[in-house]
Amino acid sequence: MLLREGLASILDRAGHEVRDSVGDADTLLAVVRKNPPDVVITDVRMPPGHSDEGLRAAAAIRADFPAMGILVLSQYVADAYLSSLLESTSGGIGYLLKDRVGHVTEFLASLDRVADGGTVVDPEVVRQLLARRRDDGPLAALTPRELEVLALMAEGRVNSSIAEQLVVSEAAVRKHVGNIFAKLQLEEGHDRRVSAVLTYLRR
Amino acid sequence: MKSVWVALASRRYLVSSWPWRSYAYLLSSVPVGAITIAVLVAAVGVSTVLSPLIIGILMLTAFPLLGVLIGVVERWRVRLMLPGGVASPHAVMPARMSRRERLKFRRREQASVRALGYGVLLGTFVALVSAVFAGLSATVLGVTLAAPVIAEHDALAMGPWTLDSDGEGILFVVTFGPAWYAVTSYILGCLAGTEAELAKALLGPREEELQRNVAALRRSRLDLVDAFETERARIERHLHDGVQQRLVGLTMTLGLAELDLPEGEGKRLVVKAHTEAEAALADLREAVRGIHPRVLVDLGLEAAVREVADRSPLPVDVRMALPSRLPRPIEAAAYFVISEALGNVAKHASATRCEVDGWIDGDRLVVAITDNGVGGADPAAGTGLTGLVTRLDALGGTLDLSSPPGGPTRLRMECPCRLDD
Numbered sequence: 104m105l106l107r108e109g110l111a112s113i114l115d116r117a118g119h120e121v122r123d124s125v126g127d128a129d130t131l132l133a134v135v136r137k138n139p140p141d142v143v144i145t146d147v148r149m150p151p152g153h154s155d156e157g158l159r160a161a162a163a164i165r166a167d168f169p170a171m172g173i174l175v176l177s178q179y180v181a182d183a184y185l186s187s188l189l190e191s192t193s194g195g196i197g198y199l200l201k202d203r204v205g206h207v208t209e210f211l212a213s214l215d216r217v218a219d220g221g222t223v224v225d226p227e228v229v230r231q232l233l234a235r236r237r238d239d240g241p242l243a244a245l246t247p248r249e250l251e252v253l254a255l256m257a258e259g260r261v262n263s264s265i266a267e268q269l270v271v272s273e274a275a276v277r278k279h280v281g282n283i284f285a286k287l288q289l290e291e292g293h294d295r296r297v298s299a300v301l302t303y304l305r306r
Numbered sequence: 307m308k309s310v311w312v313a314l315a316s317r318r319y320l321v322s323s324w325p326w327r328s329y330a331y332l333l334s335s336v337p338v339g340a341i342t343i344a345v346l347v348a349a350v351g352v353s354t355v356l357s358p359l360i361i362g363i364l365m366l367t368a369f370p371l372l373g374v375l376i377g378v379v380e381r382w383r384v385r386l387m388l389p390g391g392v393a394s395p396h397a398v399m400p401a402r403m404s405r406r407e408r409l410k411f412r413r414r415e416q417a418s419v420r421a422l423g424y425g426v427l428l429g430t431f432v433a434l435v436s437a438v439f440a441g442l443s444a445t446v447l448g449v450t451l452a453a454p455v456i457a458e459h460d461a462l463a464m465g466p467w468t469l470d471s472d473g474e475g476i477l478f479v480v481t482f483g484p485a486w487y488a489v490t491s492y493i494l495g496c497l498a499g500t501e502a503e504l505a506k507a508l509l510g511p512r513e514e515e516l517q518r519n520v521a522a523l524r525r526s527r528l529d530l531v532d533a534f535e536t537e538r539a540r541i542e543r544h545l546h547d548g549v550q551q552r553l554v555g556l557t558m559t560l561g562l563a564e565l566d567l568p569e570g571e572g573k574r575l576v577v578k579a580h581t582e583a584e585a586a587l588a589d590l591r592e593a594v595r596g597i598h599p600r601v602l603v604d605l606g607l608e609a610a611v612r613e614v615a616d617r618s619p620l621p622v623d624v625r626m627a628l629p630s631r632l633p634r635p636i637e638a639a640a641y642f643v644i645s646e647a648l649g650n651v652a653k654h655a656s657a658t659r660c661e662v663d664g665w666i667d668g669d670r671l672v673v674a675i676t677d678n679g680v681g682g683a684d685p686a687a688g689t690g691l692t693g694l695v696t697r698l699d700a701l702g703g704t705l706d707l708s709s710p711p712g713g714p715t716r717l718r719m720e721c722p723c724r725l726d727d
Contacts, residue, residue, distance in 0.1 A: 106554055109558035179600050181601045205557030234616045
């Protein structure tokens with residue numbers, strides 16, 4: 104309704120084609136199967152149950168179309184929901200607060216990342232994950248600057264975007280990222296670094 | 307005096323009101339018993355005559371209702387002997403029942419049938435025994451008191467004695483009167499006491515009926531807790547579908563406007579409005595979390611508690627060993643206790659660590675929240691916890707706070723985690 108129209112007009116403006124716009128999970132599955140898009144944007148809560156239909160629909164779509172990007176929007180985000188979203192890491196996945204749609208440029212960038220098979224997680228969720236790990240393990244070894252970089256990495260940002268956000272050079276960001284991977288003993292890989300970070304944080 | 311049995315053991319029995327109460331109880335049982343049996347016999351007669359018609363059958367099924375009436379009268383009369391009265395054995399009926407449903411309910415109650423049985427006993431055996439004993443003693447006592455007057459005019463034969471003057475009459479009153487009064491008072495006191503006990507046994511509530519009332523009360527309190535839960539869910543849904551969506555729509559529109567506006571005062575104001583709308587959304591999310599937390603509903607207690615713990619400014623260790631899901635009202639109660647407790651720890655305890663443990667002990671859920679703060683917490687000061695105690699109480703749970711000065715503070719919640727018994 105209100106939200107779908109707003110979202111459609113934002114996507115239109117950015118030159119994306121809106122294939123279908125539907126109001127409940129069953130219809131969503133039906134139209135996706137009939138006419139597969141590049142990316143599915145879905146709310147977590149949908150009629151008829153108003154609980155977590157969107158998450159279940161995302162899992163069903165993932166099973167049918169492993170490579171399709173799925174962006175899940177929610178009124179409310181919690182890291183506890185991440186596990187069901189990140190179960191399979193083949194296609195792009197995004198999990199964002201609805202508020203983020205209002206920041207049109209960032210939102211469209213997130214959407215592109217999801218379409219390209221990347222992972223985007225809401226800063227609020229990343230904050231929750233970092234809060235949980237704050238006092239033990241290798242995370243304690245990170246400097247405050249490195250934690251900032253880690254949080255931005257977990258949001259799915261690339262080095263240039265992180266550099267812009269923190270107002271430092273891209274070389275400095277690369278150095279931080281290298282240190283983080285070393286301290287957390289993570290395998291470096293450009294595509295999967297968000298998942299790697301999240302997997303570490305959720306452990 | 308609480309009962310005739312206590313009175314009988316007392317030395318002052320003969321000068322107390324109890325002999326007269328016994329007389330009154332026994333003698334009043336005669337007309338009451340007679341009316342009862344007459345009504346019952348008449349009712350049986352009429353329904354037998356009418357039994358070929360459907361109305362006769364209906365009358366027979368309505369007999370227990372006569373028992374209800376007998377119970378009312380007899381529980382009132384027995385207060386002569388048992389001043390504390392006898393409680394009604396009938397279940398309390400919900401207010402929303404119609405008159406017809408009420409009559410049907412009463413008709414089917416075991417207590418009604420029992421009272422009917424008591425009515426038959428009263429009209430036959432009890433009234434007869436009362437009439438013989440109380441009637442005989444009352445008559446003899448009356449004649450004895452009147453002996454001087456009678457003996458003045460006529461010879462009066464009293465057992466082995468024959469009285470034929472007023473002097474002999476007076477002598478008889480003085481010697482035989484007190485002795486007769488004393489002996490019969492004790493006998494009638496015992497008899498009336500026994501009859502009252504019989505009435506109490508048949509017309510009072512039985513153990514299972516008391517149990518049933520307790521169970522009914524517990525159920526109605528649970529209904530109340532459930533109703534609150536449902537209402538919270540409704541409010542949350544309303545906020546989610548209404549205000550929150552509109553605010554999200556507003557932030558989108560403002561976001562689009564920002565793209566089109568040239569740099570300047572106008573854009574600055576729109577960006578400010580956007581920030582404020584987002585702050586409103588964040589506040590609303592916070593409020594909704596306090597009303598009906600989504601994670602709790604979707605994922606259960608442990609996930610919801612971890613989320614609250616993450617939000618806390620101090621490190622919180624959460625150790626939960628629970629089955630997948632608990633009944634909703636219990637999850638909600640435990641969640642709000644933990645949430646409130648962690649809020650208090652952060653605000654007042656000056657603690658550096660906090661632990662939340664949850665486990666199942668038999669059929670009870672136990673939750674303990676311990677901090678290493680300064681202690682000295684006053685349970686009366688935390689208004690938030692008082693409401694939670696009421697809520698737990700309805701579930702049959704308890705909340706204990708131990709907070710010696712110097713710490714540590716430990717809050718322990720226990721709650722039965724099965725609702726169906």
